[in-house]
Amino acid sequence: MQTDAGVTRCPQCAQQVPVDPRYVTWCDKCDWNVDPSATDRPEPTWRQRLEHRLADTLYRELEHGHLHRPGWDAARIGAWLLSGLVLLLPLAALLAGIALLVFYRPLWLSILLALIPLSLALLLRPRAHRLDPDAHLVERDSAPTLFALLDELARTIGTKPVTAVVVDPEPTVYFARIGWRFRPVIGLGLPLWAGLGPQERVAILAHELGHGKNGDARHGWMVNAAGSVLYELRQTFSEQPLDRYRQELADAMWADPTPAGLVTRIVNATVGGGVRSYSWLLGKLDLRSSQRAEYLADRKAAEIAGSDATAWALERTLLADASYRALERSLRFDKGIQPLEAVRRAVAEVPAREIERRVRLSRLQDTRIDSTHPPTYLRTKLIRARPAQRALVVLTNDRSRAIDGELATTADAVLKELRTELR
Ligand SMILES: [Zn+2]
Ligand SMILES: [Zn+2]
Structure with a gap:
């Protein structure tokens, strides 16, 4: 659909390009203005280059079918070992504290000394994922169609059934394991979920499961647990904002640099440097293993939901931010239509040309849902490059609408909250 449409010439190659005031004008011949925003990515250049290379080599590996068992590749084992070593630190601190209390006397001194390792263990302890106490949960009883679909997917994939579904206003759908029993939970972000067609919903859920x-x-x-320990260590062993000030003050008051300042700097350079390199290596290994995990989850999704629906679903996720904005507009300026209906219309209205621009943008800019996802154009290309798969699990329009009905009460509560926040 193109309203108020006109044409203009590409300033770069003089090709005629259509103009739709609601979307970015760009050239499909030379990619002019595919990315109208200035590229200011907060991530360092090494990481961008590395991600590019990783995406390419991984893509080739998967395209040629060199695929081992999902899960345990070298990168993952490496990341797992490095994380495990880090997580031994709080354990070692805890044991040291207990040993001091048990074996060291006098007791008053051992208590004082044990406080140091024990508080360190407390600070660095790994924490389980918890649900936000205000999270909007959908109970199994109140959403039989949704849970029947989730159970069918879990059975077909061969994984544990989902314990709970969380509804929130974020433009994403996610899988998480909650608590120390690692219960599987699915999060449905309304702006993304509302804009998906039935089979695309199956694809996204199959990817997550x-x-x-x-x-x-x-x-x-x-x-992540190892990452937060390393974060604490980096904070401790790097120059703090006040360090320099203190140093300058000391320099001004006494002519020679204080030995304490010197020691701090040496410790920051050695221990801090070690911690930073360790974090870097862990990040690098984890990046590869999580990008691979995304491709494998995509492959699973294509097996379950069919190749076409999965590729479409991935392209839909490129519209997630636009869906969120449509939701926001609808909540701010009530125009008499249901907010989620507004999202559905906004997504359905997006012309193929705009989706194509976003796919190209993902190639130019590596736009990802988050930094652990490979660029969308490679993900859809890989799905379409493999022999087409027919869907194993099919969601009919009626069942899809039934799910919307089951989610309605919870969705209303979520939207009401978001409306209050926006105002
Ligand atoms: Zn052009
Ligand atoms: Zn994923």
Whole structure:
């Protein structure tokens, strides 16, 4: 659909390009203005280059079918070992504290001394993922169609059934393991979920449950837990904002640099440097293993939901931010239509040309849902490059609408909250 449409010439190659005031004008011949925003990515250049290379080599590996068992590749084992070593630190601190209390006397001194390792253990302890106490949960009883679909998917994929569904206003759908029993939970972000067609919903859910099957969430928890220990260590062993000031003050008051300042700097350079390199290596290994995990989850999704629906679903996720904005507009300026209906219309209205621009943008800019996802154009290309798969699980229009009905009450509560926040 193109309203108020006109044409103009590409300033770069003089090709005629259509103009639709609601979308970016760009040239499909020379890619002029595919990316109208200035590219300011917060990530360092090495990481961008590395991601590019990784995406390419991984893509080739998967395209040629060199695929081992999902889950445990060298990068993942490496990341797992490095994380495990880090997580031994709080354990060692805890044991040291207990040993001091048990074996060291006098007791008053051992208590004082044990406080240091024990508080260190407390600070660095790994934490389980918890649900936000205000999270909007959908109960199994109140959403039989949704849970029947989730159970069918879990059975077909060969993973544990989902314990709970969380509805939130984020433009994403996710899989998480909650608590120390690592219960599988699916998060449905309304702006993305509302804009998906029935079979695309199957694809996205199959992708997320595919992560569950491949053990990605447990692995992610371990790497994240190690990451937060490393973060604390980096904070401790790097120059703090006040360090320099203190040093200058000391220099001004006494002519020679204080030995304490010197020691701090040496420790920051050695221990801090070690911690930074370790974090870098862990990040690099984890990046490869999580990008691979995404491709494997995509493959699972294509097996379950069919190749076409999966590729479309991935392209839909490129519209997630636009869906969110449509939702926001609808909540701010009530125009008499249901907010989620506004999202559906906004997504359905997006012309193929705009989706194509976003796919190209993902190639130019590596736009990802988050930094652990490979660029969308490679993901869809890989799905379409493999022999087409027919769907194993099919969601009819009626069942899809029934699911919307089951989610309605919870969705209303979520939207009401978001409306209050926006105002
Ligand atoms: Zn052009
Ligand atoms: Zn994923």
